[in-house]
Amino acid sequence: MPNIDRIDEFADELTAIRRDLHAHPEIGFEEVRTSGIVADKLTQWGIEVHRGLGVTGVVGVLKGKGNGGKRIGLRADMDALPMEENTNLTWRSTIPGRFHGCGHDGHTTMLLGTARYLAETRNFDGTVHFIFQPAEEGLGGARAMIKDGLFQKFPCDEIYGLHNSTEMNHGEIAILPGPAMAGADFFDITIHGYGAHAARPDRSKDTVVIAMALGQALQTIVSRNVDPLQSAVLSITQIHAGSAYNVIPGEAKLAGTVRAFSDEVRALIRERMRAICAGIAGAFGVEITADIRDTFSVLVSQQEHSDVVAEVARTVVDPAKVFTLPKPKMGSEDFSDMLQATPGAYFWVGHDGTVPIHNPGYILDDKILPIGASVFARIIETRLPVAAQG
Secondary structure (H helix, E strand, C coil): CCCCCCHHHHHHHHHHHHHHHHHCCCCCCCCHHHHHCCCCCHCCCCCCCEEEEEECEEEEEECCCCCCCCCCEEEEEECCCCCCCCCCCCCCCCCCEEEEEHHHHHHHHHHHHHHHHHHCCCCCCCEEEEECCCCCCCCCCHHHHHHCHHHHHHHEEEEEEEEEECCCCCCCCECCCCCEEEEEEEEEEEEEEECCCCCCCCCCCCHHHHHHHHHHCCCCHHHHCCCCCCEEHHHHEEEEEEECCCEEEEEEEEEEEEEEHHHHHHHHHHHHHHHHHHHHHHHHEEEEEEEEEEEEEEECCCCCCCHHHHHCCCCCHHHHHHCCCCCCCCCCCCCCHHHHHHCCCEECCCCCCCCCCCCCCCCCHHHHHHHHHHHHHHHHHHHHHCCCCC
């Protein structure tokens, strides 16, 4: 069950591209260098290039043989994370506080590999839209491209995306029809109290104590309001207050995320969060503001297109290594917004290594680059077949 031979032939060049992108990471909506490299490569291969959708997004348009009118989108994300890298790689990040700790450099490179191969062979009948998306990491890059008219300018009858995974073994490919990744909200809560000397707490409205009470109360939402058969998470990931040992601060901030597979559950959690904030504010005589933002939609892969990925994947890797995930992931992915606009599917490509994504020591395995590129390419050749000559 091989990769496409031609893609294997230029696999070393893909690795060089990926490592260059890795060494020069750019976070959401700042992918100027990255998008420039993408646009230059596509242009070199004779692919029509459009830039500027969603600020730094790039779309390549390639027509195949024949006059087929069907259009398929293939999407890769380009952004890095605002975090430090802690590896000893020779191609490690050269930019402090920037790190491709989620493997988007690999996703971009896989799609470039697919584009190069399809531009050389054009063994398909229809149109491919290569969608290079900025700002996947919680900044709304997919929504920005859609708002800029992505699917009006480049209509897609179906669309596909992928992600690397260290939770699987090398050469394994997973697909999950239906709700596959959770929707997510991000929140910022600010407690406006009254500061005082730490020796006279009676003169304060102590935002630290209030923050602790509020944090505990918020944790009851999932356990006491959400149906136990519905999966949900509410995680407080930041608490900011105070600057001295002997000062009770007049302001405290909490921030975090909510995850769920149901829009109804997410709405319930938002409602309860606001109600608890209001109640705690009344109890302590302070003002509490809650900014809760819908950041990711629930990612839903269609059955038909999931079956396509599974069928195609079995031609690239050992069929025994293609499987359906036993359960959805609580993580989120803004490709979900593209899947709401047009049907399609999302899949995972396993690789060597056990350090998870978003960890400072995460390392992407370059051996998966031709695998992902081959699966993307075979999706196109399968869904846009060239008519047999009579």
